[in-house]
Amino acid sequence: MATETAPNSVALGTYRITLPDFTLSFVPFALLLSAALLAPETTMDLGFYRTIYTIWATTALVTPALCAFMLPGDSPSKQSIWILFWTFAFIAYLVHVYYAIFYVYHGSLHEILAGQGRFAALNNLIFTVWWAFDLLLAWFYSGPARWVWNQRVAAHVYIGLTFFVSTVILKRGFINVIGITMTIAIFVCLAYRSDYARRTAFGH
Amino acid sequence: MLKAIQIIAITLAGTVLIGTFALIFAESRWIDPNPSSPREYFLHGSTGTELMPLAVFQVLPTLFPEQFQPAGNTAGDFIDQFGFVRGAPDAKYGLPYGVNVSRYRPKSGAPSPIPFVGFNCAVCHSANFERVGQPRGTVVLGMANPRLDLVAFGDAIRRSLLDENRLTVPTIAATYKSLNHKSLSFTERLTIRYWLRGARAALKADLPMRGSPFSGSKLRDSSLMPSGPGRNQPMMETVRFLIHETPDPNGGASKIPCLYQQQRRQRAQFDGSVGDPLTRNSLAALGVGASVYNLRVPGILGTMQQSYIFVKTLDGPRYADLNGTDAHGPDQARVQRGHDAYMQYCSSCHGWPEEQNWTSGSRQGQVIPASEVGTDSARVSFRYYADMGTFVDAFFPPGHPLKPPVGDIHALPEAERGFITEPLEAAFTRAPYLHNGSVPTLAELINLKPRRAVFYRGRSEFDPDGVGIVVTEQPDVDHYFRYDTSVYGNSNRGHNYPWPYQGTGWNADTLTDLLEYLKTL
Numbered sequence: 001m002a003t004e005t006a007p008n009s010v011a012l013g014t015y016r017i018t019l020p021d022f023t024l025s026f027v028p029f030a031l032l033l034s035a036a037l038l039a040p041e042t043t044m045d046l047g048f049y050r051t052i053y054t055i056w057a058t059t060a061l062v063t064p065a066l067c068a069f070m071l072p073g074d075s076p077s078k079q080s081i082w083i084l085f086w087t088f089a090f091i092a093y094l095v096h097v098y099y100a101i102f103y104v105y106h107g108s109l110h111e112i113l114a115g116q117g118r119f120a121a122l123n124n125l126i127f128t129v130w131w132a133f134d135l136l137l138a139w140f141y142s143g144p145a146r147w148v149w150n151q152r153v154a155a156h157v158y159i160g161l162t163f164f165v166s167t168v169i170l171k172r173g174f175i176n177v178i179g180i181t182m183t184i185a186i187f188v189c190l191a192y193r194s195d196y197a198r199r200t201a202f203g204h
Numbered sequence: 205m206l207k208a209i210q211i212i213a214i215t216l217a218g219t220v221l222i223g224t225f226a227l228i229f230a231e232s233r234w235i236d237p238n239p240s241s242p243r244e245y246f247l248h249g250s251t252g253t254e255l256m257p258l259a260v261f262q263v264l265p266t267l268f269p270e271q272f273q274p275a276g277n278t279a280g281d282f283i284d285q286f287g288f289v290r291g292a293p294d295a296k297y298g299l300p301y302g303v304n305v306s307r308y309r310p311k312s313g314a315p316s317p318i319p320f321v322g323f324n325c326a327v328c329h330s331a332n333f334e335r336v337g338q339p340r341g342t343v344v345l346g347m348a349n350p351r352l353d354l355v356a357f358g359d360a361i362r363r364s365l366l367d368e369n370r371l372t373v374p375t376i377a378a379t380y381k382s383l384n385h386k387s388l389s390f391t392e393r394l395t396i397r398y399w400l401r402g403a404r405a406a407l408k409a410d411l412p413m414r415g416s417p418f419s420g421s422k423l424r425d426s427s428l429m430p431s432g433p434g435r436n437q438p439m440m441e442t443v444r445f446l447i448h449e450t451p452d453p454n455g456g457a458s459k460i461p462c463l464y465q466q467q468r469r470q471r472a473q474f475d476g477s478v479g480d481p482l483t484r485n486s487l488a489a490l491g492v493g494a495s496v497y498n499l500r501v502p503g504i505l506g507t508m509q510q511s512y513i514f515v516k517t518l519d520g521p522r523y524a525d526l527n528g529t530d531a532h533g534p535d536q537a538r539v540q541r542g543h544d545a546y547m548q549y550c551s552s553c554h555g556w557p558e559e560q561n562w563t564s565g566s567r568q569g570q571v572i573p574a575s576e577v578g579t580d581s582a583r584v585s586f587r588y589y590a591d592m593g594t595f596v597d598a599f600f601p602p603g604h605p606l607k608p609p610v611g612d613i614h615a616l617p618e619a620e621r622g623f624i625t626e627p628l629e630a631a632f633t634r635a636p637y638l639h640n641g642s643v644p645t646l647a648e649l650i651n652l653k654p655r656r657a658v659f660y661r662g663r664s665e666f667d668p669d670g671v672g673i674v675v676t677e678q679p680d681v682d683h684y685f686r687y688d689t690s691v692y693g694n695s696n697r698g699h700n701y702p703w704p705y706q707g708t709g710w711n712a713d714t715l716t717d718l719l720e721y722l723k724t725l
Contacts, residue, residue, distance in 0.1 A: 019207060019210050019211070020210060022214065023210040023213055023214055026214055026217060026218070027213050027214060027217040029217075030217035030218055030220060030221040031217055031220060033221060033224070034217075034220045034221050034223075034224040037224050037225075037228060038224055038227070041317075042394070042398040043398065043402065044309040044310050044311055044312055044314070044398075044399060044402050045309065045311065045312035045314060045497075046231070046309070046312065046314035046315070047312065047314060048312065106500060106603070108601075108602070108603040110601070110602035110603045111601050111602065111603060114601060114602060
């Protein structure tokens, strides 16, 4: 396997997380997750609404991670912001998965397959496993392997597209606001990256 | 300075998060401990029918006297006027039998920080056996409450909840304070606010299917509220929660059955359509407000299971237990002769008692076609009768603990549909008779006396002469419900055993003997 250093890559596994980085990511994570778990107290169905609100929180938290990943440069601060939001979004997502499996689908594989359909259930499984795998690599693998970078790019495309499809196309309601905001933010970051690459190519 | 602010922000956010998880952990402790025995489950367990916060239930009769005292404030409180069985005033908030208090949120069964009230098995299946002049009576568990007008009570509740001007958090809080001399807590106010918003929205969403609830004196008008005391419209409600449609024809009203010795019943429901007793229990709970989601919550599922265990071996009362040895007690000479008549004319379908056991008759547990027994067939000819098994199967998701076994709910061919023959333990407490409660006394059921075409029902004191319940020819404050046997589903025809009234073979003396014997079952 080729192990050359990936161009423009972040330095894998070497994060210099500063207090401002941690504050910037942890505070919204803690507050959003708390809100997602507490807001259902105003409803008659805690499990169902915790499932919904935690995916809202996850979408909000994953947006900075996706943006940070797409923005140009490899400053330590950018890397820290990316890994922290990528991690906190995943934790919020795990809470969502917990409530979905054990409260909406009552821990029953039958109900999951009946409720989601085989394709969606399989997609969700791949989504979860891949995200977890990438996080493990991000935190615990610091080598320069190019495949790690490639899979990370693919993971971000796949996870980002899945969020887009589920929050903008498949679902209706307030989730669309969060999904569209995420989509706009990503496009802005992509545009900036494109512009940055163009300017760099012309030597500005 | 900036560093300090960041540390404070992290600390505060972390504290909020830890506090949130601590609250979630604490939620599991809001649920009260499970009842200690099958009897306690039957009396106090939750069947998932949580209606409203306890505080709201306590103030509704005061806020809406026209709904909860439709006969006026001199005719007793809502317990009297809707026929509940009064509980002890100093226990369980003074609520009637079967109005249970739980910490489950409606429909989901999620833990609630404040108590909710709901109906459990005991609300319909416990009764106050009253004799004329002895209104305190004796509470009999498992006996169908012939006086309970639960459908009308449901309309009274719906009507009140839909009143957005008179039922608000401030009016609830003020009334609660005036009744209990204490204020609602912040948590109670908050929960009531959110519950009320959701409950009202759900009621409004149901209006196209159910129509507007009736109100005030109309709750006692049999032309508008055709169920009346001791009955409900089970098939209509079942179709409604299964497929969100009101069937037409709707199957009419059926009486609430007694639940003695359920182990002797091979199949449930008057038409024998349901095999698994837990399916029967769950369908009953769903009809009163449970959901497919909360029925799997352990404490609620436990009530389904344990309540069945309680009624599985529950003995009905003996005649002397409730009536003493009065002048109407069984005449032993007639009892012996009546036994012979029973064995000749009744035992093949209903079996007979032998010491502590019940011996099955040759046709006991069979569905006798309505065309043969001749009783009202509305119950077995409603729209979707043949589809009920499919509907129930689709309603319960795969893996649901109460999902009926395949084929458990059967729909017989039209010509074979009818009513299942069952044992007659404590027959004197099963009035009114036939599945639709169209025959007030055993004397009329066995055609010793002619069956009444129109009568008024309500308070259901024991009628020791006819052996059944007292009904009247004219309405009064206690007997308000006009039972007209010409109305759809109300016919009192059929079951002409041993003989039609004054028909061929009719013998008043033999029937009098039989009536005496029936008192001893």
